[in-house]
Amino acid sequence: MTDIRITEVPKEAGFGDYFALLKPRVMSLVVFTALVGLLVAPATVHPMIALTGILFIALGAGASGALNMWWDADIDRVMKRTRNRPVPAGVVQPGEALGLGLALSGIAVVMLGLATNLFAAGLLAFTIFFYAVVYSMWLKRTTPQNIVIGGAAGAFPPMIGWAVATGGVSLESLFMFALIFMWTPPHFWSLALFMKSDYSDAGVPMLTVTHGRRVTRGHVLAYALLLAPLAVAGAFTGIGGPLYLVVALALNGWLLRGAVRIWRRDEAEAEADRYRVEKGFFRFSLYYLFLHFGAILAEAALKPYGLGGW
Template sequence: MTDINAFEQPNEAGFGDYVALLKPRVMSLVVFTAFVGILAAPVSVHPVVALAGILFIALGAGASGALNMWWDADIDAVMRRTMKRPVPSGRVQPGEALGLGLALSGIAVVMLGLATNMLAAGLLAFTIFFYAVVYSMWLKRSTPQNIVIGGAAGAFPPMIGWAVATGSVSIESAFMFALIFMWTPPHFWALALFMKEDYSNAGVPMLTVTHGRKSTRKHVLVYTLLLVPVAIGGAFTGIGGPIYLTTAVFLNAIFLRGAWQIWRRDETQAEADNYAVEKKVFRFSLYYLFLHFGAILAEAALKPYGIGGW
């Protein structure tokens, strides 16, 4: 009689596991913001060049994700949010993740340079290095400011997209960088407030672990207050306009209200409703960034018709 267990291979990697190594949800944000960076630039880009730029930026983002999963496999294994990832679950071997990450890094940087320009390729190479080495290997495990400084890694894609189109860096691309950079801390700290035990168990010095939730709540409010003028101020750059200004004012009013509510709450209130406010603010923060960049995209799309821009 055939043993049916002989056909079960729970630890064998499938195609989906290798896709998961590339962090597709993070990649979607990278692709979208890089796409906006290309289209918002004041020059026309050949569709083939733009498509190649997006493809290789996406590969670079995926490479960063694979390298991060290789390095963080030990802490991913003890966090509920990450323990089912391909490497800690045993479906993908660490060496495979490392090899894939390095290979994709090389392909992405070289091909982006050949397809577009060396500035864009250099920025992509620095982004991969910053995320994989500076953030993952150093900052994440050594300082509660990990997500503040490390947020730069996620802020580079629109700047790279702008460089793909123009071959340069400008005030507009610096604004898009600053928007993501300032958004990252309150976004992640809202998550950390209801995921504190995960970071504590993994030994990651997230602000909630090192300074407590009360201090983290104050930081969420302070960084949101710093974010608001940056976000609204972008309306008065070359990629802004009335559509962006209206969107930014509306979204920042809601986000600031959420940060204020988080700051006013104590742990008794939060535990009583299972961190409902914190979870709501975290979810809204995702829409917040996509809608800001959507407004930039709308300004760029309507500008030829005399509608977008000032």
């Protein structure tokens, strides 16, 4: 008699699984902010060179996402929000994620250097290093200030876009960096407030885990108080103008109102309405950043008609 043994065929990754390693949603934010940085810079770039620049900035961001998924596979497996990512789900092997991340990092940096300039390529290389090594490997598991310092990685793309066009740094590109840098902590801490046990289960020292929710609520308010004047002051830089000022005043008024509401609430209140205010603040913070950069872009688009800027 012949025994037939049916063994489970190992899961085989499709193209989409490898693409998911690049964190497409994060990439979309990178593409948008880098594009704004490039378009508002006071220099004209050939459309093909601009397209190539944005493409390889996005690829570099995706590569750092793949390296992050390789390194964080153990904690991604524990957290509900991330357990279906390709590596913890067992669809893509960790070594494949590492290989893809390293290869794409190299391609992105070299191609950006060849297409645009060495300064932009160097800035992209530093961004990948900062996200993969400084944030993922070092800060994320050691300090509750992880997202404060790590937020710099997400803040570099508009600076790189600006560098693609001008080959350097300016007050305006530093402002765009600062805007994302200061926006990151309240954005992520509002998420941590309603993700409940995810971070503590994974042993990630988010502020909610190490210092409690009361302190986190205070930090959301403190960073909102620092962010609001900075965002409004951007209206008076070379990339700001009356339209940006109106948008920034409205959005920052809303931001402060949301942050004060979060600060005033206690856990019992938040539990009672299932973190409605915190979830609303998190959603709003996404529009907040998008609309600020949209207003910066609108100012640049209006300039040829004598309407943008002061």
